[in-house]
Amino acid sequence: MFGVARELRKRGVLGLNERNAELIMSLNPRRLYPRVDDKVLTKELALAAGMAVPDLYGVIANQGDIRGFAEIVETLESFVVKPAQGSGGDGIVVITGRSKRKRDAFRMASGLLVSTEELEYHLSNIVGGQYSLSGNRDKAIIEYCVQFDPVFADVSYQGVPDVRVIVYRGYPVMAMVRLPTRASDGKANLHQGAVGAGVDMCEGRTLEGVRENLVVDEHPDTGALIEGLSIPAWDTILESSARGYEVTGLGYLGVDMVIDRVRGPLILEMNARPGLSIQIANQTGLKDRLRLVDREFDAEADPAARAAFARQAFPAA
Ligand SMILES: Nc1ncnc2c1ncn2[C@@H]1O[C@H](COP(=O)(O)OP(=O)(O)O)[C@@H](O)[C@H]1O
Ligand SMILES: [Mg+2]
Known part of the structure; x- marks a missing residue:
């Protein structure tokens, strides 16, 4: 090296x-x-x-839309959540499956589990602009996991x-x-x-x-x-x-x-x-x-x- x-x-x-x-x-x-x-x-x-x-499953455009998250992913086993205006990979969560015992818990790429509530909290941060290039409010994308x-x-x-x-x-x-x-x-x-x-x-x-x-x-x-x-x-x-x-x-x-x-x-x-x-x-x-x-x-x-x-x-x- x-x-x-x-x-x-x-x-x-x-x-x-x-x-x-x-x-x-x-x-x-x-x-x-x-x-x-x-x-x-x-x-x-x-x-x-x-x-x-990659197919778009849904967009969370504001805090109110977060209520619809569970429904968007209801039939999905894998998906990716990302800030529309993010960069450098920040704020992206790759979901590769669900917990066998609890369907409302999701498995991340690392193997760790994340609950629906935790993902909703993350969506709230994304929408609030925590990861956006401009620092302004943002949208969250839910898309096909490649x-x-x-x-x-x-x-x-x-x-x-x-x-x-x-x-x-x-x-x-x-x-x-x-x-x-x-x-x-x-x-x-x-x-x-x-x-x-x-x-x-x-x-x-x-x-x-x-x-x-x-x-x-x-x-x-x-x-x-x-x-x-x-x-x-x-x-x-x-x-x-x-x-x-x-x-x-x-x-x-x-x-x-x-x-x-x-x-x-x-x-x-x-x-x-x-x-x-x-x-x-x-x-x-x-x-x-x-x-x-x-x-x-x-x-x-x-x-x-x-x-x-x-x-x-x-x-x-
Ligand atoms: N739909 C997806 N399926 C699987 N992995 C993804 C997907 N979208 C992003 N990733 C992973 O996250 C990385 C960054 O995604 P990208 O859309 O380029 O956002 P950024 O602007 O943060 O770089 C990708 O290189 C890939 O490894
Ligand atoms: Mg990129």
Whole structure:
């Protein structure tokens, strides 16, 4: 294991100030933010564009709606509760089953039980804005709990891995797979303790993993090798993420997808200010890739053509 951040500085790494000043300011007009900062709206837009998303079971829009929670989940064995305006995995509860003895107690990804009253209290906090980006009141989403593809079984601990793709001016430029760990409690966000693995854009295959700035070749909980996994439906993932550009209008975009074992790739959410640690996971910087897109940019290219470009232009270093 070794620290990769210092090494990377030499390799065209994009810094926070450059990201904010050169990319987000010029490519992401503020008026478009609501499209990605509210997961209910993102879902509607994605569906309208013909993209697959996890089914929405219900929305708790205010404190009064919480009374309807038990009815929404009455027939469900698994589901996910999340703040519509959350980020970084905060406030997300992944319910994977029910207690065998008490039907109104739910099992979380970690295996711990949570009662209906506790979930209602959590919903009240979400609606009150405890997890919202703006600090304002929020809505809670109750949605389908993704059943992840078996390819990831050995490298996930009690949660669903996701694929994050950075899309620049409509072109996918870099990707990582985030693998949940014991610490991340059913979520694949890096700051919750998940492992990030870079991806060879050409083959759709995982590279080494990185966790908190250190290279890891094995999953910390399962011991399975992280490198060399073939991501299923890679073409679809690239093309759907490229389509995120048409859907949002954002020129610098992070698209989060999950791969359901039955439904295939689903869009989870999109981000207007995607983090930069994807460069650490890939042990390579973004700058050269952005420049290449600037040189080759074709305003006529459709999402499939832009996905095909990514496949040939960005093999692993
Ligand atoms: N419907 C779902 N089914 C299973 N896991 C989910 C679901 N939604 C979110 N998760 C887990 O939580 C993580 C964060 O979810 P996401 O919707 O991207 O919210 P955030 O904005 O907080 O990152 C995902 O990467 C995944 O691991
Ligand atoms: Mg996310």
